[in-house]
Amino acid sequence: MNDGPGGVLEGIRVLDLTRVLAGPYATMMLADFGADVIKIESPAGDETRSWRPPVGADGNATYFAAVNRNKRSLVCDLSGEGRETVRRLAATADVVIENFRPGVLERFGLGYQALAAANPRIVHCSITGFGSGAGAALPGYDLVVQALGGLMSITGEPDRPPLKVGVALVDVLTGLNAFSGILLALRRREQVPGPQRIEVDLLSSLLAGLVNAGSAALTTGRSPTRVGNAHPSIAPYETFEAADRVLAVAVGNDQQFAALAREVGLPELADDPRFAGNALRVEHRAALHALLQDRIGRAPGAEWQERLTRAGVPAGVVNSVAEAFALAERLGLGMVVGEEGGPRQAADPIRLSGAPAAYRTPPPALGSTTAACWLDERDGDDG
Structure with missing residues (x-):
């Protein structure tokens, strides 16, 4: 002190x-x-x-x-x-x-x-x-x-x-x-x-x-339900199992989705009619998750974090609390x-x-x- x-x-x-x-x-x-x-x-x-x-x-x-x-x-x-x-x-x-x-x-x-x-x-x-x-x-x-x-x-x-x-x-x-x-x-x-x-x-x-969860319930009359680490209104906005640890990926727009597709070696996903826009990606979340999981599971989480961040896709490994404080220290x-x-x-x-x-x-x-x-x-x- x-x-x-x-x-x-x-x-x-x-x-x-x-x-x-x-x-x-x-x-x-x-x-x-x-x-x-x-x-x-x-x-x-x-x-x-x-x-x-x-x-x-x-x-x-x-x-x-x-x-x-x-x-x-x-x-x-x-x-x-x-x-x-x-x-x-x-x-x-x-x-x-x-x-x-x-x-x-x-x-x-x-x-x-x-x-x-x-x-x-x-x-x-x-x-x-x-x-x-x-x-x-x-x-x-x-x-x-x-x-x-x-x-x-x-x-x-x-x-x-x-x-x-x-x-x-x-x-x-x-x-x-x-x-x-x-x-x-x-x-x-x-x-x-x-x-x-x-x-x-x-x-x-x-x-x-x-x-947003409260607004959804008040506006629609339907209460949101549990979706794990996924997001009820955005996809892909969830976690994936990398080769060694869990990775969080947060795609907020179509440009980021296209960049993600390229980085995982599936550029055709950006043109797939099932995934042409966020609402369709949410609708077909399970199929999209399976395709991405197959590729993300082939490399370590830190490698994906570096590659995706460089490509403009928000991503990060799931840190422990101690690792989170260490990250803040490195970031000054x-x-x-x-x-x-x-x-x-x-x-x-x-x-x-x-x-x-x-x-x-x-x-x-x-x-x-x-x-x-x-x-x-x-x-x-x-x-």
């Missing part, structure tokens, strides 16, 4: 009452760009501190480390006097973000209305699984939302059971929506005085993130931060000229700060 510049959000104070993934991801993004984030944890700590293996060289869970850098940790027991500590801290904060079940913080006197009355400039963000209405009592776990939200129904092979995505993608999408909403609310606060309230939920984030993207022996993490993907992300501190130890020191820094209160 390094000191780095102050950041575009320097001077913004964030009281983080979230745990697990969606909320901590949002607040880490804010912290990366200079916001001062104080992470409120129960005496047991964020659940992800105990989600292990794997662990890093420092003995801490890599799950927790992935979304909690640049923060400070304060232990507060909301069942007791910790409520007053949180109330005082919220009065000094620009942003409060929480992911408690709807109604819980209201019972503690820490809901939006109470905090906004004490701090009329507050930006308040609530993250829920299924909203604060009829779905308030439903558990907001990413796997369950992937199931109920339809994502699993379109993920996997058509003759196999539905699959979840390899990471908690709905949590990540929701975290990004919370991050964006907070930035919008901070801007709105500059335009119109008064508190700002943001509500994001996992199900809505997933449904919006279904993009600088996607790894942290030192050997300490927590190593993915860098912030937003590259902002003049005020880039900075990686000041590693994920905090439980209870690494005190309410007194945070209040002192904000308004001179002796805590």
Whole structure:
């Protein structure tokens, strides 16, 4: 980690009452760009501190480390006097973000209305699984939302059971929506005085993130089905078994298809009436896949990747996660931060000229700060 510049959000104070993934991801993004984030944890700590293996060289869970850098940790027991500590801290904060079940913080006197009355400039963000209405009592776990939200129904092979995505993608999408909403609310606060309230939920984030699949279902009345690694609307846009590993090929237009046909030694495919245009290629996908698979299976994946890329056909071997980070390194993207022996993490993907992300501190130890020191820094209160 390094000191780095102050950041575009320097001077913004964030009281983080979230745990697990969606909320901590949002607040880490804010912290990366200079916001001062104080992470409120129960005496047991964020659940992800105990989600292990794997662990890093420092003995801490890599799950927790992935979304909690640049923060400070304060232990507060909301069942007791910790409520007053949180109330005082919220009065000094620009942003409060929480992911408690709807109604819980209201019972503690820490809901939006109470905090906004004490701090009329507050930006308040609530993250829920299924909203604060009829779905308030439903558990907001990413796997369950992937199931109920339809994502699993379109993920996997058509003759196999539905699959979840390899990471908690709905949590990540929701975290990004919370991050964006907070930035919008901070801007709105500059335009119109008064508190700002943001509500994001996992199900809505997933449904919006279904993009073309959601549009297809809403427009046609028919839900998409699983097509494995193929694309329901484009062909060939799928994976093939090269001689040694799996290769992804993404053909987006007729010119790319003609180039692919030439490279695999079947130039006549470009003139075949079955494949004369994308819609026909989708219709005859199985026949086209078999022809291409026969040729692609004769050479290694890396060779095909080089040849097809040179010919203007988007293609790439299926990398492991470690290979993907190595690729980013070769491309000069600088996607790894942290030192050997300490927590190593993915860098912030937003590259902002003049005020880039900075990686000041590693994920905090439980209870690494005190309410007194945070209040002192904000308004001179002796805590």
